[in-house]
Amino acid sequence: MSEAHGRAYRVLIVGAGPAGLSLAIELGHRSIPCLVIERNDRVGYAPRAKTTNVRTREHLRRWGIADKLKAASPLGTDYPSNIVFCTRLGGFPIAKFENALYCAPGRNPLYSEHAQWIPQYALEEVLRAHAVSLPGVEIRFSTEMQSFEQDEHAVTVAVRDLERGRVDRIACDYMVGADGARSRVRDGIGAKMEGRHGLSRNYNVVFRAPGLTAAHKHGPAIMYWQVNSDTPSLIGPMDKGDKWYFMPTQVPDEMKLADLAAAPDWIRRATGIDLPYEVLSSDEWTASQLLADKYRDRRVFLAGDACHLHPPFGGYGMNMGVADAVDLGWKFAAVLQGWGGEALLDSYERERRPVHRLVLDEAVLNHATLGNQLARAGMEDDSAEGARIRSEIGARVQSAKMREFYTLGVMLGYHYDDSPVIVGDGSDPVRHDFVNYVPTARPGSLAPHAWMHDGSSLYDAFGEGFTLLANDGCDQSEIDRFKAAASAAGIPLEVVRPSEPGIAELYRARYALIRPDQHVAWRGDSAGNAAATFATITGRHRVGQREAAVATSG
Numbered sequence: 435m436s437e438a439h440g441r442a443y444r445v446l447i448v449g450a451g452p453a454g455l456s457l458a459i460e461l462g463h464r465s466i467p468c469l470v471i472e473r474n475d476r477v478g479y480a481p482r483a484k485t486t487n488v489r490t491r492e493h494l495r496r497w498g499i500a501d502k503l504k505a506a507s508p509l510g511t512d513y514p515s516n517i518v519f520c521t522r523l524g525g526f527p528i529a530k531f532e533n534a535l536y537c538a539p540g541r542n543p544l545y546s547e548h549a550q551w552i553p554q555y556a557l558e559e560v561l562r563a564h565a566v567s568l569p570g571v572e573i574r575f576s577t578e579m580q581s582f583e584q585d586e587h588a589v590t591v592a593v594r595d596l597e598r599g600r601v602d603r604i605a606c607d608y609m610v611g612a613d614g615a616r617s618r619v620r621d622g623i624g625a626k627m628e629g630r631h632g633l634s635r636n637y638n639v640v641f642r643a644p645g646l647t648a649a650h651k652h653g654p655a656i657m658y659w660q661v662n663s664d665t666p667s668l669i670g671p672m673d674k675g676d677k678w679y680f681m682p683t684q685v686p687d688e689m690k691l692a693d694l695a696a697a698p699d700w701i702r703r704a705t706g707i708d709l710p711y712e713v714l715s716s717d718e719w720t721a722s723q724l725l726a727d728k729y730r731d732r733r734v735f736l737a738g739d740a741c742h743l744h745p746p747f748g749g750y751g752m753n754m755g756v757a758d759a760v761d762l763g764w765k766f767a768a769v770l771q772g773w774g775g776e777a778l779l780d781s782y783e784r785e786r787r788p789v790h791r792l793v794l795d796e797a798v799l800n801h802a803t804l805g806n807q808l809a810r811a812g813m814e815d816d817s818a819e820g821a822r823i824r825s826e827i828g829a830r831v832q833s834a835k836m837r838e839f840y841t842l843g844v845m846l847g848y849h850y851d852d853s854p855v856i857v858g859d860g861s862d863p864v865r866h867d868f869v870n871y872v873p874t875a876r877p878g879s880l881a882p883h884a885w886m887h888d889g890s891s892l893y894d895a896f897g898e899g900f901t902l903l904a905n906d907g908c909d910q911s912e913i914d915r916f917k918a919a920a921s922a923a924g925i926p927l928e929v930v931r932p933s934e935p936g937i938a939e940l941y942r943a944r945y946a947l948i949r950p951d952q953h954v955a956w957r958g959d960s961a962g963n964a965a966a967t968f969a970t971i972t973g974r975h976r977v978g979q980r981e982a983a984v985a986t987s988g
């Protein structure tokens with residue numbers, strides 16, 4: 435790869451959505467020169483995602499920008515993250531979930547950062563501003579990827595400047611298609627989306643409605659599910675002013691929002707509240723359940739919606755794209771800096787695909803119970819019978835939707851068991867529970883979180899490279915063996931020796947090696963053959979050789 439050193443960019447990222455921007459940040463933190471190209475003239479056109487989940491916000495903490503996201507919150511992070519089910523905004527209450535999605539600020543032993551309800555456009559701007567502040571990161575807007583070719587040394591990308599009409603050819607070591615649902619990069623590597631397209635038609639309308647907050651009686655919430663027979667939909671505030679979103683779900687084919695002029699009537703009917711509604715934008719979107727049949731062709735990779743698409747219920751899509759970027763970013767850096775091997779890049783799809791499959795199924799399950807399925811005749815009657823029906827629907831909502839709004843098990847409980855760069859320790863897998871997250875330091879899992887007695891998070895002590903967590907009973911000579919093996923291979927290694935007794939209990943081993951993405955790569959009670967362990971977890975052993983490391987691990 436030596437001929438690559440003269441290149442201006444080592445990685446070219448197509449798309450400045452959440453996945454592309456997060457990848458640029460991971461690379462920028464490691465001083466890997468990269469170019470992000472984006473066909474739009476700025477970030478933030480998509481008013482889609484609103485849930486930045488616990489795990490994504492932990493990444494923002496690691497990048498040092500969680501506070502910037504907090505400051506960018508249009509509602510304020512102390513706004514209650516309630517989810518209310520009602521017949522209409524102007525109608526009867528049905529059910530309520532408090533602290534949905536874990537947005538409430540405060541310390542939870544299980545994670546270092548609470549989630550945040552924030553429009554995708556606000557998150558994208560925070561990510562963009564941070565990305566361009568990092569060494570080697572460049573973003574070119576109004577620039578489109580037209581085509582690319584690759585050989586064993588490089589990818590050459592034809593890039594069109596949409597303002598000047600000029601086409602440049604840019605060479606790089608790796609290219610990533612973070613170019614969304616209609617990915618041209620995906621087509622270019624011959625990957626196909628497999629699964630079910632068109633589960634439902636839906637709309638996302640952003641509108642201004644002075645007085646709407648005061649015109650309903652359900653109290654503050656981030657989402658109001660309007661369960662009724664004519665316009666089942668979600669509605670909620672986008673900021674502390676008058677900006678709202680409206681999302682009619684599973685809209686029948688014959689109902690088309692052909693022009694924006696029709697939208698105010700739709701909102702009026704759905705809410706039962708007669709106000710002037712000024713529509714700002716409207717998107718039709720289709721719910722699908724699709725996974726690319728491959729995520730890579732040699733030097734070209736896919737991340738985010740380019741390789742997985744599913745209904746947004748549960749708020750997973752964007753968050754998974756960020757996690758893809760986190761998985762890929764440190765691996766590119768390791769390979770380009772010379773301490774990571776090819777197996778590290780092979781592991782990307784092996785690690786991420788099972789997570790995508792799990793989340794796809796979860797999102798489709800959530801999509802199966804919307805207001806459309808919950809509505810019943812008589813539910814809007816102002817009578818004892820109407821109240822009885824609403825109470826029955828409320829009970830159904832509580833049992834069906836708990837799993838959608840309290841899913842720490844999905845957000846934090848996934849693991850990379852089948853990865854070629856994880857050294858298993860023979861312990862039994864923890865049974866997956868979508869709701870109840872059970873922390874475990876079994877290799878492949880997210881490193882269990884803990885609060886240090888000085889108020890910091892254990893994660894704050896982890897390094898940009900690997901971290902050796904040395905618990906009670908650790909021995910300096912063993913630690914020195916880890917350090918010598920890492921240093922001989924050029925692997926950045928931080929050593930953390932916490933004195934909090936709870937941490938040894940959580941990790942259940944004297945030593946654990948934590949990856950840059952905070953997943954446990956190995957754990958054991960002695961250094962064993964540390965050189966072989968490091969070779970495996972940095973992808974410098976081929977798959978067949980990892981058994982050697984397993985056999986010698988403590």
Ligand SMILES: Cc1cc2nc3c(=O)[nH]c(=O)nc-3n(C[C@H](O)[C@H](O)[C@H](O)COP(=O)(O)OP(=O)(O)OC[C@H]3O[C@@H](n4cnc5c(N)ncnc54)[C@H](O)[C@@H]3O)c2cc1C
Pocket residue numbers: 448449450451452453454471472473474480482483484485486554577578579580612613614615617618638719737738739740746748749750751752753754755
């Ligand atoms: C109504 C709705 C609500 C949602 N809510 C949530 C939620 O709460 N939480 C959540 O996690 N997810 C949610 N999602 C999903 C989320 O919006 C997507 O998963 C996310 O935007 C995907 O990010 P991405 O970076 O992969 O792709 P995108 O955001 O689609 O970004 C891709 C970028 O690539 C650019 N591009 C494409 N082709 C080219 C090219 N050839 N050259 C240059 N640039 C190109 C595009 O202009 C675009 O900016 C929701 C989706 C919808 C529809």
